[in-house]
Amino acid sequence: MTLTTTRISSDWPCQVKTPGSYDWERSAAKWLRELVPARYASYPALIRHPVLLARHAQIQVQNEIRVARTALQTARADLPALGMPESVIEHTIKLYAAEVMQLQHIARSVRAVSQALIDHGR
Numbered sequence: 001m002t003l004t005t006t007r008i009s010s011d012w013p014c015q016v017k018t019p020g021s022y023d024w025e026r027s028a029a030k031w032l033r034e035l036v037p038a039r040y041a042s043y044p045a046l047i048r049h050p051v052l053l054a055r056h057a058q059i060q061v062q063n064e065i066r067v068a069r070t071a072l073q074t075a076r077a078d079l080p081a082l083g084m085p086e087s088v089i090e091h092t093i094k095l096y097a098a099e100v101m102q103l104q105h106i107a108r109s110v111r112a113v114s115q116a117l118i119d120h121g122r
Contacts, residue, residue, distance in 0.1 A: 008116075011108040019116040025050055028113050032057045035110065051121065054114035061110055065103045072096035 008018060015031045017024035029050045033041035035057040040046060046053040075096060079089045 009108075009112050011105065011112050013109045013113065016113055019120060025117065025120070028117060029053060032110070032113065035106070036060050051114065051117045054110060054117055057110050058107070058114060061103060061107045065100060065107065068096055068099045068103055072100060 012018075013031055015027065017027040029047075032050065032053045036046075036053070037060075040056060040060075041053075046056060072093060075089060075093050079092060084092070
């Protein structure tokens with residue numbers, strides 16, 4: 001088996017070995033499984049085909065970004081009606097903003113891993 005290496009970006013997750021290195025696909029699949037709900041991570045098709053798992057992880061993360069953005073955009077209008085004090089509202093807004101940024105980074109990482117899996121399978 002020939003090992004090939006792929007140049008990885010700064011978005012490459014530290015939990016995933018370098019593409020082409022020994023057992024890198026297993027480390028990629030393990031990391032991707034952590035991003036999807038547990039019931040999906042156990043589906044045989046997603047276990048056998050890491051590219052499918054990566055696709056589902058991309059969809060999952062994109063939906064999480066939408067949820068966090070919606071929560072961020074509606075916090076100032078919705079939280080006062082729930083009786084939240086201004087300090088809690090401000091903290092919550094910062095939390096959602098940080099979560100959107102973190103999820104965007106994860107989305108870039110999933111795309112990088114997904115592309116490496118596709119490239120390696122060719």
